[in-house]
Amino acid sequence: xxxxxxxxxxxxxxxxxxxxxxxxxxxxxxxxxxxxxxxxxxxxxxxxxxxxxxxxxxxxxxxxxxxxxxxxxxxxxxxxxxxxxxxxxxxxxxxxxxxxxxxxxxxxxxxxxxxxxxxxxxxxxxxxxxxxxxxxxxxxxxxxxxxxxxxxxxxxxxxxxxxxxxxxxxxxxxxxxxxxxxxxxxxxxxxxxxxxxxxxxxxxxxxxxxxxxxxxxxxxxxxxxxxxxxxxxxxxxxxxxxxxxxxxxxxxxxxxxxxxxxxxxxxxxxxxxxxxxxxxxxxxxxxxxxxxxxxxxxxxxxxxxxxxxxxxxxxxxxxxxxxxxxxxxxxxxxxxxxxxxxxxxxxxxxxxxxxxxxxxxxxxxxxx
Amino acid sequence: xxxxxxxxxxxxxxxxxxxxxxxxxxxxxxxxxxxxxxxxxxxxxxxxxxxxxxxxxxxxxxxxxxxxxxxxxxxxxxxxxxxxxxxxxxxxxxxxxxxxxxxxxxxxxxxxxxxxxxxxxxxxxxxxxxxxxxxxxxxxxxxxxxxxxxxxxxxxxxxxxxxxxxxxxxxxxxxxxxxxxxxxxxxxxxxxxxxxxxxxxxxxxxxxxxxxxxxxxxxxxxxxxxxxxxxxxxxxxxxxxxxxxxxxxxxxxxxxxxxxxxxxxxxxxxxxxxxxxxxxxxxxxxxxxxxxxxxxxxxxxxxxxxxxxxxxxxxxxxxxxxxxxxxxxxxxxxxxxxxxxxxxxxxxxxxxxxxxxxxxxxxxxxxx
Numbered sequence: 001x002x003x004x005x006x007x008x009x010x011x012x013x014x015x016x017x018x019x020x021x022x023x024x025x026x027x028x029x030x031x032x033x034x035x036x037x038x039x040x041x042x043x044x045x046x047x048x049x050x051x052x053x054x055x056x057x058x059x060x061x062x063x064x065x066x067x068x069x070x071x072x073x074x075x076x077x078x079x080x081x082x083x084x085x086x087x088x089x090x091x092x093x094x095x096x097x098x099x100x101x102x103x104x105x106x107x108x109x110x111x112x113x114x115x116x117x118x119x120x121x122x123x124x125x126x127x128x129x130x131x132x133x134x135x136x137x138x139x140x141x142x143x144x145x146x147x148x149x150x151x152x153x154x155x156x157x158x159x160x161x162x163x164x165x166x167x168x169x170x171x172x173x174x175x176x177x178x179x180x181x182x183x184x185x186x187x188x189x190x191x192x193x194x195x196x197x198x199x200x201x202x203x204x205x206x207x208x209x210x211x212x213x214x215x216x217x218x219x220x221x222x223x224x225x226x227x228x229x230x231x232x233x234x235x236x237x238x239x240x241x242x243x244x245x246x247x248x249x250x251x252x253x254x255x256x257x258x259x260x261x262x263x264x265x266x267x268x269x270x271x272x273x274x275x276x277x278x279x280x281x282x283x284x285x286x287x288x289x290x291x292x293x294x295x296x297x298x299x300x301x302x303x304x305x306x307x308x309x310x311x312x313x314x315x316x317x318x319x320x321x322x323x324x325x326x327x328x329x330x331x332x333x334x335x336x337x338x339x340x341x342x343x344x345x346x347x348x349x350x351x352x353x354x355x356x357x358x359x360x361x362x363x364x365x366x367x368x
Numbered sequence: 369x370x371x372x373x374x375x376x377x378x379x380x381x382x383x384x385x386x387x388x389x390x391x392x393x394x395x396x397x398x399x400x401x402x403x404x405x406x407x408x409x410x411x412x413x414x415x416x417x418x419x420x421x422x423x424x425x426x427x428x429x430x431x432x433x434x435x436x437x438x439x440x441x442x443x444x445x446x447x448x449x450x451x452x453x454x455x456x457x458x459x460x461x462x463x464x465x466x467x468x469x470x471x472x473x474x475x476x477x478x479x480x481x482x483x484x485x486x487x488x489x490x491x492x493x494x495x496x497x498x499x500x501x502x503x504x505x506x507x508x509x510x511x512x513x514x515x516x517x518x519x520x521x522x523x524x525x526x527x528x529x530x531x532x533x534x535x536x537x538x539x540x541x542x543x544x545x546x547x548x549x550x551x552x553x554x555x556x557x558x559x560x561x562x563x564x565x566x567x568x569x570x571x572x573x574x575x576x577x578x579x580x581x582x583x584x585x586x587x588x589x590x591x592x593x594x595x596x597x598x599x600x601x602x603x604x605x606x607x608x609x610x611x612x613x614x615x616x617x618x619x620x621x622x623x624x625x626x627x628x629x630x631x632x633x634x635x636x637x638x639x640x641x642x643x644x645x646x647x648x649x650x651x652x653x654x655x656x657x658x659x660x661x662x663x664x665x666x667x668x669x670x671x672x673x674x675x676x677x678x679x680x681x682x683x684x685x686x687x688x689x690x691x692x693x694x695x696x697x698x699x700x701x702x703x704x705x706x707x708x709x710x711x712x713x714x715x716x717x718x719x720x721x722x723x724x725x726x727x728x729x730x731x732x733x734x735x736x
Contacts, residue, residue: 229428
């Protein structure tokens with residue numbers, strides 16, 4: 001299998017909403033990325049768009065707007081982990097030899113469908129992601145003694161990180177009290193335990209080893225990819241509410257493929273659509289023992305978590321989220337994160353969920 | 369690069385419309401395919417759905433309905449060549465080593481979006497595919513002397529083939545007179561020069577060489593894939609109205625990858641959304657010299673064209689079409705096409721276009 005690198009990436013400001021079309025949104029980071037690379041537009045073999053938009057032929061329209069006539073061009077969607085699916089697909093096109101370069105663009109409008117899971121009749125009236133987050137949280141609290149304060153602290157930490165990320169939707173630090181006293185929506189979940197839909201876009205340029213040597217000063221290698229769809233409906237996927245099975249399997253496979261293990265991870269993007277999900281991610285990824293997620297101290301474990309601010313701080317433009325997560329890890333491993341750059345880091349991880357954790361992608365990346 | 373085979377496939381009846389949901393439609397051929405294979409559901413690594421439906425999380429929902437918990441699961445869309453894009457993606461997942469097996473399911477409802485290209489403002493009021501077909505036809509007639517009768521004969525031939533395909537939407541043979549006297553819609557295109565949207569689904573199971581040896585008696589190898597997106601808008605893609613540039617480039621690359629040439633092709637599925645497109649395909653694929661498409665006699669050239677009836681005879685369920693084209697070639701090369709089996713055939717080709725030929729996929733497949 002050919003090695004595949006993230007050659008460069010770009011993410012533009014996430015916004016509550018904007019007048020931009022999905023196409024214009026997608027072009028924002030792409031133009032920035034294309035300006036900064038010496039790779040010519042005619043040498044981009046694939047343009048893969050990640051979006052849950054209902055528009056048709058998006059990847060071809062965006063390609064034309066960018067002045068690219070790619071070989072491979074299509075859209076991929078899979079709700080909240082559309083982005084990492086698109087990157088895994090791009091990885092495959094390059095690893096297989098069909099392409100040498102691929103531009104993955106994640107873009108979403110705040111009013112994108114996918115915020116209500118109407119197709120999952122096993123949820124009864126509880127058709128919003130919020131409802132399963134409440135179930136996960138209550139179960140974790142009851143079984144492991146996890147507290148509302150521990151969950152709230154996830155939000156505090158991620159909003160703090162977001163404050164130093166100019167692309168983040170929420171740049172105002174929050175206190176524990178802010179989160180704890182925010183509106184209670186579905187017991188025990190409060191408003192500030194939740195990420196928010198928004199407009200956003202992110203672009204990542206992938207290359208074969210040969211191309212990366214020519215066109216990237218700091219290639220970041222994708223060394224492990226694990227993916228799993230347990231089911232679509234919550235009731236079938238969540239046999240044990242204390243853990244996301246799809247994420248555990250995806251993590252196991254990603255670590256195996258990368259010949260790595262949790263203790264090697266220096267930096268991780270974890271899917272904190274709700275605070276409880278970040279706590280469960282610590283456990284599902286093997287950073288801490290099952291049940292201890294609430295007490296996990298990332299800094300003591302030597303892992304920087306959600307340095308860009310996570311979904312809680314950055315906002316959650318569904319199809320763009322996974323791409324922006326990969327972008328953040330690539331930027332940090334390349335030592336190009338500016339004011340929010342963490343210290344020495346060599347191995348990074350991305351954890352990206354969809355629809356109540358019914359499916360998951362985990363990726364492991366390494367610097368050169 | 370690892371070799372990739374079509375291990376088996378299934379296509380269920382295309383219908384004008386039905387009460388089935390997109391999910392139920394997708395399950396029809398998939399269940400048939402799964403019943404006929406000895407591969408276990410737990411050994412299916414990827415489920416990729418090709419559809420232009422606006423539903424969300426389709427591939428995960430369909431996977432759950434089929435009892436599959438795949439690693440990779442997402443939807444791909446790119447209008448009328450969504451299907452071959454999905455198969456090329458599945459090919460990549462296997463060739464790269466990320467997966468050993470992949471189930472590609474194309475499914476579409478008759479009322480799927482994509483029949484009107486509202487995003488292409490370069491078309492002015494001419495937003496239906498019909499309008500560009502009329503432009504192509506007029507140009508070809510003027511420049512090369514192609515006649516309305518030659519176009520009508522494409523429809524006659526494909527409807528004749530469809531008559532022996534139990535899955536086809538139109539099973540009644542047509543006379544030249546039927547086509548010529550059918551309602552004129554956009555000069556010189558008549559109703560029976562056009563394919564029709566419909567409900568339809570098709571499924572193809574791809575495998576690595578190792579798996580194919582275990583689980584397929586008649587593996588058909590995908591040996592060449594060529595793809596190209598010239599642009600999204602008609603006015604930028606069609607610099608010369610006599611030819612589809614994307615198809616020419618895709619064909620060139622597919623032949624190169626397969627180390628093959630047009631004269632080696634025994635059987636081809638060509639994208640006859642309109643009769644003029646089949647005539648142009650003969651030329652773009654190198655079966656006949658430029659301008660002679662109207663006079664091309666496939667039988668004299670030793671090429672069987674659109675044996676299942678093409679889009680004209682079978683109907684055109686957008687996201688399913690490319691998958692059903694690949695299915696037909698695989699079935700014929702495996703000598704399993706029953707009453708419509710052509711004689712000795714070893715090398716087949718699939719030609720699949722989108723949106724006024726602004727993008728194209730060409731695949732070359734060989735029997736064992």
